[in-house]
Amino acid sequence: MDLLANAFPMLAKGLGVTVLLGVVSFALGSALGALIALARISSIRVLRAVAIGYVSVFRGTPLLIQIMVLYFGLPQLGVQLEPIPSAILALTLFSAAYLSENFRGGILGVDKGQWEAASSIGMPYWRTFRRIVFPQAIRIATPAVGSRFIALMKDTSLASVVTVVELTRVAESVGNASFRYMEAFLLAGLMYWLINTLLSLGQSVLEKRMGRAY
Numbered sequence: 001m002d003l004l005a006n007a008f009p010m011l012a013k014g015l016g017v018t019v020l021l022g023v024v025s026f027a028l029g030s031a032l033g034a035l036i037a038l039a040r041i042s043s044i045r046v047l048r049a050v051a052i053g054y055v056s057v058f059r060g061t062p063l064l065i066q067i068m069v070l071y072f073g074l075p076q077l078g079v080q081l082e083p084i085p086s087a088i089l090a091l092t093l094f095s096a097a098y099l100s101e102n103f104r105g106g107i108l109g110v111d112k113g114q115w116e117a118a119s120s121i122g123m124p125y126w127r128t129f130r131r132i133v134f135p136q137a138i139r140i141a142t143p144a145v146g147s148r149f150i151a152l153m154k155d156t157s158l159a160s161v162v163t164v165v166e167l168t169r170v171a172e173s174v175g176n177a178s179f180r181y182m183e184a185f186l187l188a189g190l191m192y193w194l195i196n197t198l199l200s201l202g203q204s205v206l207e208k209r210m211g212r213a214y
Helices: 002-040 045-060 063-077 083-108 112-120 125-162 167-178 181-211
Strands: none
Touching (some): 002 083, 002 125, 045 083, 083 125, 125 167, 125 181
């Protein structure tokens, strides 16, 4: 209990940084992922090729490598990023690749008859997408997107390798100072579990709410 009392302020501060990394990266990754998903289903070959290449690279390489390339590699090209911006950029690019596939799956999961019905009454493509397809696609993709958000929140722990003082980094510091690594990392694990439990509950509520109309 003494370790918890002494370390709690630092762990709470690290938790705040973890939540910041996760929420900002998820929001930016969702926006970028949506654009990539649209490029994947585009009739323009160049856009499709770029989107496929992007997804292949960022899904096919470890997030840890991506973080280290951005933080340690970019300075060789004259681009210097602070630890938190570099971590957010890496998490955003990484999550966008997975979220784009979640969104694409949701879009493709909407019955083609919806497109055809809208086209038969003269509704333009983008209006059809915005008013008819997109709301249904989001409902279909919500479970996968929610799972990606939970996974991303855990992935933020990798930011500790570039000196971001988030929850894992704080737990390591507490362990180094007290030599009580077991308790320190169990406390950090408990905090991650609580965050993701709350996110899971929120996801369940959201899914039920979005499914009422169907």
